[in-house]
Amino acid sequence: MLGLGGPYYHDASACLVVDGLIVAFAEEERFSRRKHHKDSRSCAVAAAFCLSEAGITLDQVDEIAIAFNPTWPEPTETCTDAELIAELLAPALFGRYRPRRVTVIEHHLAHAASAFHPSGFEEAAVLVVDGSGDGISATLAHGTAGGLKVLRQFPFSQSLGWFYETVAEHLGLGDWTSSGKLMGLAGYGRADRYALDFLTPRPGGYHLDLSRYGIRPDESVDDQYTDLRYYRRLKKAYAAAYTDLGIPPHRRARTYIGGRVVPDTGYRPEHADLAASAQDLLERCLTELAREALTLTGTSRLCVAGGVGLNCSANGRLAQLRGVEELFVQPAAGDAGCAVGAALEVALRRGDLTLPGPAMTTAALGPAFDPGTIRTVLDGYGLAYCDHGDNLPTVVAGHLALGRSVGWFQGRMEAGPRALGRRSILADAHNPLARDHINDHVKHREPWRPLAPVLLQEAAPDLIGTSTPHPFMIVARQATDAARELIPAAVHTDGTLRPQTVARDDADPYARLLASFAEQTGRPPALLNTSFNHEAEPIVCTPRDAVATFAAGPLDMLAIGPFSSTRSAATNCPTLPAHSRYVEARPLALIRSKRRIDSR
Template sequence: MLGLGGPYYHDASACLVIDGRIVAFAEEERFSRRKHHKDSRSCAVAAAYCLAEAGITLEEVDEIAIAFNPTWPTPSDTCTDAELIAELLDPALFGHHRPRQVTVIEHHLAHAASAFHPSGFDEAAVLVVDGSGDGVSATLAHGTTSGCKVLRQFPFSQSLGWFYETVAEHLGLGDWTSSGKLMGLAGYGNADRYTLDFLTPTAGGYHLDLSRYGIHPDESVDDQYTDLRYYRRLKAAYAAAYTDLGIPPHLRARTYTGGRVVPDTGYRPEHADLAACVQRLLEQCLTELAREALTLTGTTRLCVAGGVGLNCSANGRLAALHGVEELFVQPAAGDAGCAIGAALEVALRRGDLALPGTVMNTAALGPSFDAGTIRTVLGDYGLAFQDLGEDLPTAVAGHLALGRTAGWFQGRMEAGPRALGRRSILADAQHTGARDHINARVKHRESWRPLAPVLLSDAAPDLIGTSTPHPFMIVARQATDIAREVIPAAVHADGTLRPQTVSPDDTDPYARLLASFAEQTGRPPALLNTSFNHEAEPIVCTPRDAVATFAASPLDALAIGPFLIRKGRP
């Protein structure tokens, strides 16, 4: 089964499922090198990769599923629009094969399936919250061995995702793709300063009423959805609401240094205070939704997906919610992850997937490159390198212990926006200077953006206060006193961190790196970890991507396959 995600001209992706198991997944941006693959919904290169990984052709795929309804609001189970299908899957990449139809999986059902089907749970409450898809912005569902049953939905006119992104845009943090910055800024603010009385958490959910700004919650707006008229009205209403608080729209200055755009990375106290207020309000609304989902389903397990599911701080609040004993958040929670849900959902319907299915305990589902291929690339660039083989983790740990920063390129590329030890930038988490260096000079981004720790699971109780696995760096935890002392660069201003835990494993270079770092320093097996890219590009995918980003940055070393490259020397 081939699932295609990102139907709304961003975050296109593809996922291949065989016999109920995810064989491959990748986002199109990693190949196009255009962040979020904006302004296109072609999934062709990602799909071609997935098929190549399995050694099959498009003609051999039993069923193709898309994660949206092109005829919304008219219900539809299939799409036979040849032009649309060709837009998604360019025939030139598939021997000019043109599928005659694709299966339609409603957008929020695809999100729900992406969270529940690979969770390993036989039953769970499912919460999906995003900007909007197929006219819906939030869904409560019940996941069982029969699949996901929708219990309640909120229309696009009640969108929490759009609410959150408009604040980020109002504060000059960027467009909708930059909403995550607001989460980081919130840690510096006073959440009690402002009252946003147009959004009210209520028992069982929340209520949004922008009547005083010209948008009434009970007006009929379906005809304004697909042409974005409602979205534009909504943005204007929110801008007026935030301006009424005494915070006018902020346009951050940009300067140019050596041909590079340098953003204004400062912020005003009122900006941080609004961010904190909005983050807390979002968490309150999500908490009410989760409580309702748990009550309706009678379960103690919760699955989360949708773009808002990428909010680590909110996920931390949900993980601590009374009644939640187990939490699974899809690591590719945004629209790209819909490819996973769409493929798994059609596999379930065809009888190729039995629930509970295989647990998704890794996001390493993308392309990998053997040592020979990497060596050829390094030779093409004329780079001096050492072939360290099995000794690579020990050597890299030694460089990190000396305060150096390294690019880390190993194995299959990760799914989702978080680096998980396959395409990472690593440093010593004891030194806040390393964090500031990465933000300012490597990533060229705001100094207040948090970086995350990766740690061996043996150290988790001491550093994050729990032995519960955190494989995807998507749930925030309160830092322990020990964490504040030994990995302060990974602790955010609000006292939280968003950890990735790794099981000790002598066959895993990432785990061996952490263990060697602890052995060489006498400190816990923990490092600072962020995605291997600069601010304006997607995470690196290929060896050429890695070399180009390494060369254009002040990183000290690049560990790629078994090879180690140092700036200016082997």
């Protein structure tokens, strides 16, 4: 079963399910190198990758499912629009084959399936919250062995996702793709500063009323949905509401350094306070929704998806909610994850998936590259490198112990917006200067943005106060006193961190790296981990992407497959074991001219 996500001209993706198991899942942006793959809903390259992983062609796929209803508000179960199908799956990539029909999975049902079907739970309450999809902005559902039953839905005119993104836009943090910045800024503010009384949490959910700004909650606006008229009206209403609080729209100044655009990274106290007030209000609304879902289903397990599900702080609050014994958040909770839900939902309907299915414990479902391929790329770029074989984690740990930053490229690319040890930038979590260096000089982003820790599972009780696995860096936890002392660079100003935990495994280079770092430093097996990319680009996918990003920035080391390269050969080879092979080549400065490459 092939599921296609991202139907609304962003976050296109593809997922292939065979015999009920996810074989491959990737986002189109990783191949197009256009962040969020904005302004396109083509899933063609991601789909071609998924098919190649299974060794099949498109005409051999039993069923293709899309995660939206192109005829909304008219219901439909299939789509036969040849033009739309060709837009999603460019025939040129599939031997000119053109599927005649695709199955339609309603958008929020795809989100819900992406959370419940791979959770491993026999039964769960399911909460989906996003901007909107097929006219819906929030869904409560009940997941059982028989599938999903929708219990309650909120229309797009009651969107929590749109509320949150308009705050970020008002504060000059960027468009809807930058909502995550608001979560970081909120930690610096006072949540009791502003009463955003147009949005009211209440038992069973919440209520949004912007009547004083020209939008009544009982207004019929379905005819204004698909052409975005309502969305534009909503943004004007929210702008007026925030301006009435005494906070005019903020447009950050931009300067130019060496041809690079550098946005103003400062903020005023009222900006942080508005961010904190919005974050707290969002969390209180989500808490009411979760309570209602738990009550209606009578279960103690909760599954979360939808774009708002990427809010780590809110997920941390839900994890601590009374009545929640287990929480699963889809690591690709945004629209890209709908590909997973659509594929699994049609697999369930066809009898290829039995619930509860296997729990999703990894997001490493994208492309991998063998050492020979990586070596060819390194040689082609003339990059100096060393071949460490299985000793790479030990060598890299030594560099990290010396305070260096490392681009880490290993195994299958992870899905979702969070780097999970396959395409990561790593540094010492004990040193706050390492965090500041990455934010300012490597990622070129705001200094108040937090970075996350990755740690061996055995260190979790001491650092995050629980032994519950956190494999996806998507649920915030309160830092313990030990974490504040030992990994302060990973603790946000509000005392939280968003951890990724990794089981000790001698076959996993990532786990071996953490263990070796602890052995060499005497500190906990924990590191700073952020995505391997620059602010304006997707996470790197191919060896070429990794080399280009490394060459263009100030990272100290690139660890790719069994190979490493550093800024200076003098810091590279003396630390190597006897069996290491060193290849000398031209310096990085000569490679940067080749940065613009075809990563496909």
